[in-house]
Amino acid sequence: MTSNHIDSHASAEDAFERRNLEMDFEIERIAELVEERRARVVRLQFPEGLKRYGPYVAKRIRRQIDVTVLLSGNPCYGACDLDLDAEADLLVHFGHAEIPELAAQSVHFVEVRSDVDVIPVVNEALGLIRGPRVGLVTNVQHVHTLGSVRRCLESAGLQSSVGSGDGRIKYPGQVLGCNFSSARAIDVDEYLYVGGGTFHPLGVALATGKRVIAADPFLHRTSIPDANLIVKQRYALITKALDARTFCVLAGTKTGQRRLDLAFELVEQAMERGYDAYTVTINELTPWTLYQFPAEAYVNTACPRVTIDDAGRFKAPILTPIEFEMVIGRRALSAYALDEFAIS
Amino acid sequence: MTSNHIDSHASAEDAFERRNLEMDFEIERIAELVEERRARVVRLQFPEGLKRYGPYVAKRIRRQIDVTVLLSGNPCYGACDLDLDAEADLLVHFGHAEIPELAAQSVHFVEVRSDVDVIPVVNEALGLIRGPRVGLVTNVQHVHTLGSVRRCLESAGLQSSVGSGDGRIKYPGQVLGCNFSSARAIDVDEYLYVGGGTFHPLGVALATGKRVIAADPFLHRTSIPDANLIVKQRYALITKALDARTFCVLAGTKTGQRRLDLAFELVEQAMERGYDAYTVTINELTPWTLYQFPAEAYVNTACPRVTIDDAGRFKAPILTPIEFEMVIGRRALSAYALDEFAIS
Secondary structure: OHHHHHHHHHHHHHHHHHHHHOOOOOHHHHHHHHHHOOOOEEEEEOOHHHHHHHHHHHHHHHHHOOOEEEEEOOOOOOOOOOOOOOOOOEEEEEOOOOOHHHOOOOEEEEOOOOOOOOHHHHHHHOOOOOOOEEEEEEOHHHHHHHHHHHHHHHHOOOEEEOOOOOOOOOOOOEOEOOEOHHHHOOOOOEEEEEOOOOHHHHHHHHHHOOEEEEEEOOOOEEEOOOHHHHHHHHHHHHHHHOOOOEEEEEEEOOOOOOOHHHHHHHHHHHHHOOOEEEEEEEOOOOHHHHOOOOOOEEEEOOOHHHHHHOHHHOOOOEEOHHHHHHHOOOOOOOOOOOOOOOOO | OHHHHHHHHHHHHHHHHHHHHOOOOOHHHHHHHHHHOOOOEEEEEOOHHHHHHHHHHHHHHHHHOOOEEEEEOOOOOOOOOOOOOOOOOEEEEEOOOOOHHHOOOOEEEEOOOOOOOOHHHHHHHHHHOOOOEEEEEEOHHHHHHHHHHHHHHHHOOOEEEOOOOOOOOOOOOEOEOOEOHHHHOOOOOEEEEEOOOOHHHHHHHHHHOOEEEEEEOOOOEEEOOOHHHHHHHHHHHHHHHOOOOEEEEEEEOOOOOOOHHHHHHHHHHHHHOOOEEEEEEEOOOOHHHHOOOOOOEEEEOOOHHHHHHOHHHOOOOEEOHHHHHHHOOOOOOOOOOOOOOOOO
């Protein structure tokens, strides 16, 4: 029985190892960096979708080099959230591209690009594209495919272009949940988004006002996100918040989500207009962390994706800074704009 | 309708204000400190039970002095968890006594003592006390009552004593969920715990092996916690963990919960004995933050209360460092001892 137990455990481990070998965690490069920097303690930080590989990656690093490895156990959803606690000499952050404006010597990024073939779903998307000028957008997992996507569109007689983003964006054509500058940088008729998830293509549509075709290579599915539906939902929340007298303004403390001066400014504006408002600093924003803070509406200056994507999970309207300015009468109600962490 | 709305809101605010006036948030002292230290930004941190008073206290401070007030939105369960983020010049921490070994110039503690009369429930507890030598223990909310509790016991013909704790304990007779040194400091036959909650009197019983009478002045209820029941539960988890081959060792990153060297040592010990083990650093330890870290048992070097009080909420056994040493054969299985943050 013991030997059976060990056998089944070993074969499960083998299967896991085979799966892992398909993903490039850059173990050799990490070992080199540890040696170059004479790091004694290295911390590995994974986003939620990759966290389960942590113990395995830690083991492979320790096999290569004598170093103490820590795994970051805190939730992580982007390169804006760097676990820079003093305990480690080197932070290796997996699954996201560096945000150039937050560059730090002590952080190394392992992007863990996807090797999925995007061309089949792009070919399918051709039937939805009207063109003729198509802007290409994607997330870091697929940025290396944009060249072949371009050729694919060109051979179908379409013009394609890829825009460069601002200081928050590392690669041409890359978008983040909080930054669509690479989409806005180009003058096109519509956009093709290559990648999984629903928020990024929706964000492109909201940020540009243009039609977006989303091509998901994992689910092999194409769709056209309805930005209008989101705008309607946002106006429903804005309308509800018009009755509010007390606002709780949230300021995030994660590395790349800090907009404390904006939070202060919003509280000032509210008080000048006779509203009651106060500022709460928070690391991990969840509906239950807000239960303790009574307010008729919340204003989130941290991650803009949470404000829109998770709106239904909060017990009171949660607004972006721009929406809040509409509510207190500082901005025209008709002037809707997406909240972004943009570098001017 | 609008005027009704305002009236009802105002009267609710009045009721809230009356309730608050009974609690001493030391507004004047905070205003003095802000002035003395020329603080521009002050952060207020409340434990969960007091968090809802935050916006009100912030407003009262702003009425006294021109300063920007931030509320800490992160969960907080003790003076071990100081929200020392760089954004504020001064942190005011409410509801806990300072932990002397963590003393920092930039933190001011407002203990928010309870004004509840403890004598009625102490009189009731007299019927359960065998004596003759009784050790008095309590939490910070009631430390100022120990003098009158002593007199009450003495007039009933009992000997009472109050012990001084180690560097983690501010007041004689005070206990924390992670430190019972003030109880162990005295040679008595049994203990009287004055205060609410079940974990502190249980901890005194576990740490000393003596009988404890708990007198809860809020619920006006006396009880004798059964430490044996907890020990049985702990041995059930220890026994289950004896089959584990892979351990996840948790290292807390809150100010006063750091035992990273201990975590490293435990991982080393496990690996020397042929087990698989890895270290995860975590700020807020919850069952769902562990879902991502596969292990057959967890070892918690952060808050000891969580390991015992919340054990049933985790999907695999969660052990204290001492229990883990039993499991890997480094300590006799019979040598049970409570995990404490003790200063030697």
